[in-house]
Amino acid sequence: MKSYQYLIDYFENSPPIIQVVWVVCCVFLVSIVSLVLYLKFLRSKLRKDEKIVAKFQKEYESDLISYLYAGNEEEAISAEQQIIIDKLKICAADEFKRRIVVSTLLRLRNEISGEMAEAIQKLYFQSGLITYAFKKFKSNKWYVVAKGIRELTQLQVKEAHDKVMIFVNHPKKEIRKEVQLYLVTLFHFEGLKFLDLLETPLSEWDQIQLLEVLQRFDEQEIPDINPWLKSTNDSVVAFTLKLAKIYNQFEAKDTLLELLAHPQKKIRVEAIQVLCHLQVFEAKDVLKNKFGELSLEEQIAFFKLLENIFETGDEPFLLAHVNHENFEIKVSALKVLKILNFEKFKSLKENSAMPEYVKIVEFIEHN
Amino acid sequence: MNTSTVQIIILIIHILFFIYASFAIASYVVLAIISAVETKEYMKKNSFVNYKEILSSTISPSISIIAPAYNESLNIIENVRSLLSSHYVNYDVIIVNDGSKDDSLEKLIVAYDLVKVDFLINQQIPTKPIRAGVFKSTNPAFEKLTVVDKENGGKADALNMGLNISNHQYVACIDVDCLLLENALQKMIKPFLEVTDKTVIATGGVIRIANSCIIKDGKLLDVNFPKKWIEKAQILEYLRAFLLGRMAWSRLNGLLVISGAFGLFNKKIAIEVGGYDTNTVGEDMEIIVRMRRYMEEKKEKYKVAYIPDPLCWTEAPDNYKIFISQRNRWTRGTIETLRKHRKIAFNKNYKSLGMLSYPYWLFFERLAPVIEVIGIIYFVILMALNEVRWDYAFAFIILAYLFTVLFSIVAIFSEELTFHQYKKKGTGFKLILISALEPFVLHPFILYAAIRGNMDYYFNKKKKWGEMTRKGMAKA
Amino acid sequence: MSDAKKIVLAEDNSTLSLLLKFRLEKEGYKLLIAVDGKEAIELIEQHDPELILTDIMMPFISGLEVISHVRNKLAKQTPIIVFSAAGQEEMVLKAFNLGANDFMGKPFSPNELVIRVKRLLR
Incomplete structure (x- = not known):
């Protein structure tokens, strides 16, 4: 008790700055202790949650499987199925459980096709889970909306089309991306119509994902791409160029040629690559x-094009560039020349005094 | 000099120390807050990404992994195997054997059925010449592998050789002994592809410490918390640096360094700036500063991105000797880089690079250990003169200590709420314990190494140059 | 039921495993479930199944390694069907080179799998 009094006296007699420091120290100490306690709680909660999730998942998994095998020819919904539907309806009201139910459905839905996949979708409707997905659309948190759209994509709910379309030009790019994936996953090439409306840039990452989704479908019937090649949205043009290449859109040749004069260098280069x-x-x-007048990138792309579609008449043009200062152009020109006129090609080596150059020519000669 | 002048000088010294400390503390607080905001945003966005789709895509951009190796014979076969097991489709692996004196090359040739091939190198960056040649595998299972054997020229020179050899759009420069998770490349490539309004010049990754973790056949099977104090303390240090520091700097687009052990670069720009500088021991920091400077001078919008996911695991030094020599080298690297680019310091033309990032690095990374040592010396002198105001000293030392511990605990929270890698029961307590002890078991050595680095830089030129060629590929 | 044909199924998606287990056990097979390649190899060595179903991409040890283990290390000709996700064509080719007998691209229909299993076990 005496030392306690001593501390108080000491504190009161200290200069103000020392008093401040000690107060801050106390604040720190209290924060540290409470954070340590909270950390203990957090870590055990994380561990426990993991176990609970695993337990519920196991439970819902077997519910789902029993549902899928409990159907019969006579009734639309068998008695056994109805029990499971009722159970899931109750679970769906609880957010934590709902998340696990949905993820269980999705885990299976993504892996299988055919009758069973349709049955899963039916269960999604019957258990009322779909209404919760629509509720997410009203949230003002972007990631909740985006999660809702994603859920509908994965469960292939085509009925949500109009509701999803509202978000097509949403300011948050994550939402836009989910919309685009929804459209393309469910409506395939038909879904690409959003490109007509798109005002925002479509990043390279988005483009690759969309093309990946499209490539999963067998249909090769693709809509007229000319309007998109003429889009004022440069990223739409870039995306359509990739489409033209993958689906060999020779019909769009004239528009592609026009793109050689596009104001964006990146587009001009890609146009050359597609034409090639x-x-x-x-x-x-x-x-x-x-x-x-071309930029270096375009010149390099052009020589790659030449490697693909050279004719005898190109020889003078090639000869004019076999000494180009750019390595790639030089190599391309030499490669083509070797095929067109081997004698001429060999003479280059003999006439050159530069060992570096001879090395290149020799390499091309042997490969 | 009379007593009043001395008192005024002493007062000024005190005020300067006080201002410096306040700024340092304030900067830590600000960085922690920014990083919390950025981390929250990142985790939300990341929960949407379907990495599976991009990884299998053949239209995804091409990446070369460049891994320099110097006398790595012991583990090179397993290390290469790990690099070859990435799930990304469009990539290749270039191992640059930087004049190793051991049997690395022979081992690689046998293990991967390599044969010498004719290879035309576009020598855009000058390097030491090829030694035994360029090798490729005859086994289609290893078609992604290229091995280049060259004369020894140091890590930077080896990376430059890799830049010359690669014909891909992006290069991932990594240490050969790093373990990359299978989805590392698609996560790292994402910023390059998704930013539409500026050019991403590089993406930095996180380095996690693999000591005591279970690794088999190039795969990380189990994450463990190591036993030695020095290893535990480094884990904590890395958590602080990567989860709080770098995350915040990436939000400010002010990252000056991405770890040499794992970074992805836009190859075209890396070559345009001339590749890695072979005259510094801090080539990983130097190239980023140079690339940033180049973009500023070209007046192009750019970004250095950062991915906080635990994608790259490597062994950290487990004894103080290696640890000190590693930090000594880092210190010299920082000094060399800052000196070489001193033109950008406080230069408005370089915007936040010159006005914020550079000054921060100068004062709180480069000068911090120097100032700390001056402070300690000053304190000792005062003690000798019996002039110490023990009530002040005691209060401030306690304050500084508690702040350090608090900051470490914030870093631990950041880890628990995001990646939660140390799941095992009891590790939480160990993390807290090391937060309390780290100022005693690691910090003094960091300080010592930094001072040694300064001494070597200014007074031991021979060591500086002598070590260059031998520096090899020491960790991280 | 002791003479039921044994099938080892290696798949990291537990829901799919459970579905297929039910489906194939209805057809009279005995299913042994592994959640990753490592478990799969252990089960194969222990039980010497008549058929192996394996996903290509699994944590720790991939399906490819399972195939290679069965064909090279154990030198067995047990029929193997691999599951692959979209865009893993390269992996499927590798799987065939290593000695897989058939493949199913995900998403697939469980009924179709049953038909293929029956054909291979006839």
Whole structure:
């Protein structure tokens, strides 16, 4: 008790700055102790949650499987199925349990097709889970909305189309992406119509994901891509160029040629690459005539095009560039020349005094 | 000099120390807050990403993993195997054997059925010449592997060789002994592809400490908390640096360093700036500063991104000798980089790079240990003169200590609420314990190493240059 | 039921495992479930099944390694069906090179799987 009194006296007689420091120290100490206690609680909660989730998941998993095998020919819903539906309806009211139920449905839905997949979707409707997904659309937290859309995509709920379309130009890009994935996953090429409305950029990451989804479907019937190639949204043009390449859209040749004069360099380069892939000979003359005005990237892309669609008439043009200062152009020109006129190609080696250059020529000669 | 002038000088010294300490503490608090905001946002966004879709895509951009190796014979076969097991589709692995004196190359040739191939190198960055040649595997299972054997030139030179050899759009520069998780590449490539309004020049990854973790066949099977104090303390230090510090700097787009052990670069820009600098021991920091500077000078919008997920695991030094030499090198690397680019310091033309990132690094990374030592010396002198105001000293020391512990605990929370890697029961207590002890078991050594680094930099040029060629690929 | 044909199923999606277990046990097979490649190899070595179903991408040890283990280490010709997700064509090719007998792309219909299993076990 005496030392306690001593501390108080000491504190009261200290200069103000020391008093402040001691107060802050106490605040720190209290925070540390409470954080340590909370950490203990948090860690055991995380561990416990993991176990609870695993337990519920196991339970719902077997419910789901029994539901799937409890159907019969006579009734739309068998008695046994009805029991499971009622149970899940109660679970769905609880947010924590609902999340586990939905994730269990999804885990299976994503892996199987056919009758059983349809049955899972039916269960999703019957147990009222779908209404909760729609409720998420009204949230003002972007990630809740996005989760809702994703859920509908994965369960292939086509009926939500109009409700989802409202978000097509949403300011948050994560929501837009979920909308796009919804449209393309469920409506395939038809779903791409959102490109007509899109005002915001479509990132490279989004483009790859959309193309990946499209490639899962067998249908090769793709809509007219010309309007998208002319879009004022550059990222839509870039995306459509990728479509043109993957689906060999030779019909769009003329629009593609126009893109060689697009204001964006990136688009011009990609257009050259697509034309190269489609082996459009007309592109060659257009580009040859303005070769000097092209940026280096375009020039390199053009030479890659030449490697693909060269003719004997290209020889003088190639000869003019076998000494180009850019390594890739030089190599491309030499490669093609080797095929067109081997004698000429060999003479380059003999006439060159630079060992570096001879090395390149020799490499191309042997490979 | 009369007593009043001395008193004024002493007062000024006190005030300067006080201001410095206040700024340091304030910066830590601000960084912690920013990182909390950024982490929350990141976790929400990340919960949506379907990495499975991008990884299998053949239209995803191409990446080369460049891993320099110097006398790594012991583990090179397993390490390469780990690099080859990424789930990303469009990538290759370039192992640059930097003049190893051991049998690394022979081992690789046997294990992966390598044969020498004719290879035309576009020598965009000058490097030491090829030694035995370029090798590829005859076994289709290892078609992604290229091994280059070159004359020794140090890590930077080896990475430059990799940049010359790669014909992909992006390069992942990593230490060969790092273990990459299978989805590491798709997570790291994401920022390059999703930012539409600026150019992403590089993405930095997190380094996690693999000591005591169970690793088999290049895969991380189980995460354990190591036994030695030095290892535990480094785990805590890394959590603080990566989860609080770098996360906040990435939000401010002010990252000056991405760890040399794991970073992904836009190859075109890395080559345009001339690749890695072979004249510094801090090539990982230097190249980022140079790339940033280049983008600022070109007046192009750019970003250095950062991915906080635990994707890259590596062994940290488990004894003080190696630890001190590692930190000594880091210190010299920082000094060299800051000196080389001193033009950007407080230069408005470089915007936040010159006005915020650089000054922060100068004062709170580069000068912190120096100032700390001056403070200690000053304190000792006062003690000798019996001039110490023990009530002040005691209160402030306690304050500083509690703040450090509190900051560490915040870092632990950040980990628990995000990646929660140390799940085992009892580890929570160990983490708290090490937070309390770290100022005694690790910090003095960091300080010592930093001072040694300064001494070596200024007074021991021979060591500085002598070590260059031998520095090899020491950890992290 | 002791002469029921044994099938080892290696799949990290427990819900799918359970579904297939029910479905195939209805057809009179005995199912042994592994959640990763490591467990799969242990089960195969212990029980010497008549058929192996394995996912390609699993934690720790992939389906490819399981196939390679069965064909090379154990030198067994047990029929193997692999499951693959969309876009893993490269992996499927590797699986066939290693000696897989058939593959099913996810999502697949469980009924179709039953038909293929029956064909291989006839």
